[in-house]
Amino acid sequence: MRSMAEPVLQLRALSKAYQVGGRPLPVLKSLDLDVHQGEFTSIMGSSGSGKSTLLNVLGLLDRYDSGTYHLGGVLAKDLSERRAAQLRNRMLGFVFQAFHLIPYKNAWENVALPLTYQRVHRKERYRRAMAVLERVELADRADHLPGELSGGQKQRVAIARALVSEPTLILADEPTGALDSATSHLIIDLLEEVADEGRTVVVVTHEPDIAERTRRIVRLHDGVIADDRLIPRRERSTPPVDATEAAR
Amino acid sequence: MDRFIEILQTLARNGTRTALTALSVAWGIFMLVVLLAAGTGLENALLYQFRDDAVNSIWIWPGQTSRPWRGYRVGRRLQLTNADHDAIAALPGVEQITSRFRVRSDSTITYKDRVGDFDIRSCHPAHQYLEKTQITSGRFLNEDDLAQRRKVVVLGAEVVRHLFRSQDPLGEWVDIGGVAYRVIGTFFDDGGLGELSKVYVPITTAQTAYGGGDRVNAILFTIGDMTVAQSQELATEVRRTLASRHNFDPADLRAVRVRNNLERVQSVTGTMKVIRAFLWLVGLGTIAAGVVGVGNIMLVSVAERTGEIGLRKALGATPARVVFEVLQEAVLLTSVSGYAGLVSGVVAVEILEWSLPANDYMQNPEVDLGVAFTAVGVLVVAGLAAGIIPAWRAAHIDAAHAIREGA
Ligand SMILES: Nc1ncnc2c1ncn2[C@@H]1O[C@H](COP(=O)(O)OP(=O)(O)OP(=O)(O)O)[C@@H](O)[C@H]1O
Ligand SMILES: [Mg+2]
Numbered sequence: 275m276r277s278m279a280e281p282v283l284q285l286r287a288l289s290k291a292y293q294v295g296g297r298p299l300p301v302l303k304s305l306d307l308d309v310h311q312g313e314f315t316s317i318m319g320s321s322g323s324g325k326s327t328l329l330n331v332l333g334l335l336d337r338y339d340s341g342t343y344h345l346g347g348v349l350a351k352d353l354s355e356r357r358a359a360q361l362r363n364r365m366l367g368f369v370f371q372a373f374h375l376i377p378y379k380n381a382w383e384n385v386a387l388p389l390t391y392q393r394v395h396r397k398e399r400y401r402r403a404m405a406v407l408e409r410v411e412l413a414d415r416a417d418h419l420p421g422e423l424s425g426g427q428k429q430r431v432a433i434a435r436a437l438v439s440e441p442t443l444i445l446a447d448e449p450t451g452a453l454d455s456a457t458s459h460l461i462i463d464l465l466e467e468v469a470d471e472g473r474t475v476v477v478v479t480h481e482p483d484i485a486e487r488t489r490r491i492v493r494l495h496d497g498v499i500a501d502d503r504l505i506p507r508r509e510r511s512t513p514p515v516d517a518t519e520a521a522r
Numbered sequence: 523m524d525r526f527i528e529i530l531q532t533l534a535r536n537g538t539r540t541a542l543t544a545l546s547v548a549w550g551i552f553m554l555v556v557l558l559a560a561g562t563g564l565e566n567a568l569l570y571q572f573r574d575d576a577v578n579s580i581w582i583w584p585g586q587t588s589r590p591w592r593g594y595r596v597g598r599r600l601q602l603t604n605a606d607h608d609a610i611a612a613l614p615g616v617e618q619i620t621s622r623f624r625v626r627s628d629s630t631i632t633y634k635d636r637v638g639d640f641d642i643r644s645c646h647p648a649h650q651y652l653e654k655t656q657i658t659s660g661r662f663l664n665e666d667d668l669a670q671r672r673k674v675v676v677l678g679a680e681v682v683r684h685l686f687r688s689q690d691p692l693g694e695w696v697d698i699g700g701v702a703y704r705v706i707g708t709f710f711d712d713g714g715l716g717e718l719s720k721v722y723v724p725i726t727t728a729q730t731a732y733g734g735g736d737r738v739n740a741i742l743f744t745i746g747d748m749t750v751a752q753s754q755e756l757a758t759e760v761r762r763t764l765a766s767r768h769n770f771d772p773a774d775l776r777a778v779r780v781r782n783n784l785e786r787v788q789s790v791t792g793t794m795k796v797i798r799a800f801l802w803l804v805g806l807g808t809i810a811a812g813v814v815g816v817g818n819i820m821l822v823s824v825a826e827r828t829g830e831i832g833l834r835k836a837l838g839a840t841p842a843r844v845v846f847e848v849l850q851e852a853v854l855l856t857s858v859s860g861y862a863g864l865v866s867g868v869v870a871v872e873i874l875e876w877s878l879p880a881n882d883y884m885q886n887p888e889v890d891l892g893v894a895f896t897a898v899g900v901l902v903v904a905g906l907a908a909g910i911i912p913a914w915r916a917a918h919i920d921a922a923h924a925i926r927e928g929a
Contacts, residue, residue, distance in 0.1 A: 355840065362836060362837070374833045
């Protein structure tokens with residue numbers, strides 16, 4: 275499981291504070307964290323504990339003040355916007371609570387979006403988008419607009435979009451926050467499969483039963499890692515069969 | 523193509539507003555095109571009087587003295603003669619020169635049993651250059667005709683039509699006031715029916731046959747490629763020459779009437795420059811309003827798509843790419859609607875031209891396509907300018923924040 279290889283994600287004494295009313299408000303306080311390839315990790319913590327902030331830093335969407343963050347061996351510090359955008363495009367996949375699909379683009383166009391920023395041609399984009407849509411079992415909805423999809427389907431499209439550029443690290447912020455529990459488990463199943471295929475997945479959630487489905491739970495408390503524990507691999511906890519069917 | 527579809531998708535999201543903005547840009551270009559065409563029409567009308575005469579020419583008619591001069595009384599009528607013609611011909615700068623002697627207007631022209639009342643102009647061979655006479659068959663008058671006082675005539679198209687119908691007039695004889703002339707040529711002239719109803723005979727012949735002596739009624743000459751200042755100088759020189767020959771005050775502008783066509787054309791062109799500048803000002807003002815509209819709709823569009831742009835940045839759009847996309851939108855919007863305005867402007871001008879009754883103030887309104895395309899080019903550049911602020915805003919959207927706030 276945890277290999278001696280270089281971690282996909284490595285934090286050392288990483289700190290970040292927001293400026294609030296002229297005063298620094300420390301949100302992340304000297305975090306140390308290693309996440310290896312293929313790990314399926316969840317980050318938990320109470321509201322305001324800094325989960326989203328951490329995920330933004332990991333996603334190169336936000337800067338940090340001190341310490342180091344290595345992503346795939348590359349030191350990600352004080353990156354230019356351009357460089358950060360390029361790294362996000364190649365190394366990161368995002369899944370959001372609110373899906374964030376572009377409403378006037380159909381499923382496959384949404385999935386293919388990251389590829390447009392790699393100057394991949396339309397035909398090739400279509401081919402690759404269809405391949406990942408196949409992977410999330412939505413190939414038959416490729417031409418549907420987001421408004422014509424259920425919440426679970428939207429999130430699967432979003433996951434397909436996160437997968438399409440074959441990123442090193444997938445970051446999901448409350449990916450099940452807008453879904454009912456049966457659909458949530460379906461989404462977690464999908465993320466689990468993705469991790470099993472060797473991708474590294476980090477999920478932020480405040481739902482214990484979702485966190486329990488991952489292999490490792492990192493608990494943030496007031497900007498500090500309060501707990502970091504591995505969950506022993508066990509038989510997949512499958513939700514009731516009829517709920518699975520209903521959600522599809 | 524790909525980007526094109528994408529831009530259309532985003533523009534379509536703000537359908538009504540996009541349409542209104544596009545309309546205001548199109549309206550701006552439309553206005554510019556129509557205004558400039560109207561300007562051209564006005565200019566054409568003003569320049570119409572010069573259409574069939576050499577523009578680089580000076581025309582001289584005798585007048586009546588209006589100032590006392592060395593004991594000569596006021597109100598003396600002047601009479602120009604062949605000697606005046608020769609004196610002016612000798613002035614440096616005078617190129618092609620001709621005089622005119624008016625044959626009594628009661629002279630009719632007869633061919634067999636057909637009679638016509640046409641204006642007979644007797645002149646020198648150079649007259650052809652002054653009136654831009656276009657020979658359609660045979661030839662114009664030449665020096666030999668004058669030297670030998672030949673009884674030859676060149677007929678205008680209208681005269682030919684009236685006297686000869688479809689018959690070939692060359693070599694035929696016509697009678698003018700009791701004198702028989704042989705037809706040596708026919709001509710066309712852009713001056714309309716009046717000019718086409720003229721007949722030309724050698725001035726020497728006319729002076730002899732109709733008791734003209736050495737008198738002439740007008741002297742006309744071309745001045746080559748002189749500047750207006752040079753032409754004015756020459757005109758003054760002509761006046762001075764005639765003043766000393768006929769004993770009148772060189773400052774007496776009524777004694778001889780001098781029409782400097784070059785000067786007149788220049789004054790029309792000068793007036794047109796001012797009018798044209800004004801029309802541009804109005805047209806560009808209208809376009810500027812359209813461009814501000816484009817800038818605004820782009821701002822709105824960027825603001826409304828904050829979430830989407832944030833998402834695109836998260837997925838790997840670099841700031842440069844975001845700027846590029848917004849500018850593309852602005853340029854597409856302005857150039858397409860500008861083009862539409864251009865086309866409808868051209869159509870409107872075409873319709874105007876067709877439906878315009880003859881008048882003195884507007885003739886052949888025309889779109890100078892070079893100018894129109896320049897205007898569209900200016901518009902596209904302006905569209906770029908209009909897109910800069912929205913593009914800058916878009917590039918500075920904080921992806922994390924935009925995504926948290928939701929799309
Ligand atoms: N842009 C910001 N400016 C100032 N303070 C911020 C900003 N974003 C977050 N914070 C503060 O930082 C702390 C951590 O916020 P964060 O969003 O990371 O919490 P979270 O753990 O994701 O909470 P939740 O579970 O409610 O989403 C909070 O106290 C929050 O008020
Ligand atoms: Mg959060």
